[in-house]
Amino acid sequence: MAIAVERPVEGAAQAAPPPRRRSRSRAEQRAATAFAVPGVVLLLVFVIGPAVVSLVLAFTNARLVSPTPPEFTGLENFQRAFTEDALFRRSLLNTFVFAAVVVPLQGGLGLVLALLVNQRIAGRNLFRTIYFLPVITSMVVVSLLWRFLYQEDGLINSGLSLLTGGAWAGQAWLAEPSTAMGAIVVMSVWQGVGFHMVIWLAGLQTIPEEVYEAGALDGATPWQRFRHLTLPLLKPTFVFVLITITIAAMSLFVQVNIMTGGGPVGSTSTLVLQIVQKGFQQQQMGYGAALSLVFFCIVLALALLQRRLTRDGD
Template sequence: MTTLTAARERPRPVRRTRKTHARRREGLTALGMAAPAVVLLIVFVVVPLALTFALAFTDARLISPTPARFVGLDNFTRLFQDPVFFKSLRNTAYFAAVVVPLQGGLALVLALLVNAKVRGVNFFRTVYFLPVVTSMVVVSLLWTFLYRQDGLVNHVLSALTLGHVEGRDWLGDPATAMPAIILMSVWQGVGFHMIIWLAGLQTIPAELYEAADLDGATRWHRFRHVTWPGLRATRTFVLITITIQALGLFTQINVMTEGGPLDSTTTVVYQAMRTGYEQQQTAYAASISLVFFVLVLAVSLVQRFLTREKD
């Protein structure tokens, strides 16, 4: 009996060994597939963040024969006494405060329109999404020509007002430069978030709308009690992504105004780039970037807290 029992149990360690080898192979395969993403994350996120943190406490310059020295909090003391930094911070906050609700709301309206089952709706979806696939540099150059004093915008305004409104240099006036960039940015980015809203709308069960129709609900009540609650996760994603994109405003400023006129369009990201590369003050630019990173993180956490699902 003992011999028979031992003979039956002999293959079990072999099966366990095979299972162990299979699990190891699966683990190595998963590690190999994740390795490229992990390496890119380390190289382009972790390492730059660590270097930024280290350089912010030194006097390092982009090109300098002398080695960097530790200066403590000198860069941050200078930063919080810099009027250009506070002006760029106000410009960034102003841009985000206008773009986030305007672009998000307009994208939702467009999504509701193209969600209707009518002929030709795919054409309008393509037209609204077309600016998104166009390079921001190309769009910025195009709108720069439109905003010129002899550009199309002024010609249209003159034609509509029968010559009573004179043309102006929209990007050369501190009062109109940032609103002009806001208009262009909303036009370029609204199509992307329209698609996100549209995806959220199509996840709402049709039975809820049928029940609302049976109850005699108006369009406003259908939107308020069915559509809007069904877009809870979607609006959180849209809110956070638009805010992060707005706070990272750079390309439009770099191409269209270069921070002018009179720093009226200078943003925090553009100031950090100009300080680090044009003025070659790498350490000071690192301190700007580090403070901005903390501010964006705080804003994102507050938004996530306010839009969380409540029991």
């Protein structure tokens, strides 16, 4: 790689003497500013800006289109969210339940898949490709496809009926409050687990072979080797997988938007769905911003947790 350094740069023939240190550092300041400015401006306008606006709007009654200017309303939006808005509280609960189920399921299955395709066996690349295929499929597509599979006369029911010899009566999975969220969980794991398989796999491949050889010499069984060698060495990967799945799970939106619209009776409504419905569709921007702020605080807490966990690992 370092060979490229020796490649002659155009204009090398009339090479000037090394520039004086002071002028170089001033030139460096100018150049660095020019390099960083486009990114910094875009970051300020489209990331920091909306975050600050959100922080301000959350304490007002602003509407997306309104003849009257927004008024400062203090904590009213938050009060409304946590005391009056039953659908919001339900959505918050749903979001946490979804995350609590999806995180161990997806993280665990991802690790199992990674262990399977990490074996030295023929065809492991083919299996890895197949397990990864849903990740390449857009969540929009996946949601529509599974909506069809989950229908009362859909493939899931006919499959279950076939397996039980006709004993399974069949049900509309997404239309029942008791099964709708579970159905979305299964589909979300199906779509996302390949992504985390790859991350686990990268973690597994950082473990040197000698560690296992030493373990085998000490007479450790495969389970002991997994429990006492593999798992501890995977800790950094573990934290990353945990936090990325959790943040993604907390952002649950597309699936419910396409499959259930948050129903039946609010059983699949989520935090982001509420933000979009209140803040955008019902144009209550101040209220939507307040809900966004709640969401932001949760994500921030998770990020701080990640920093803490990784620091402990050092």
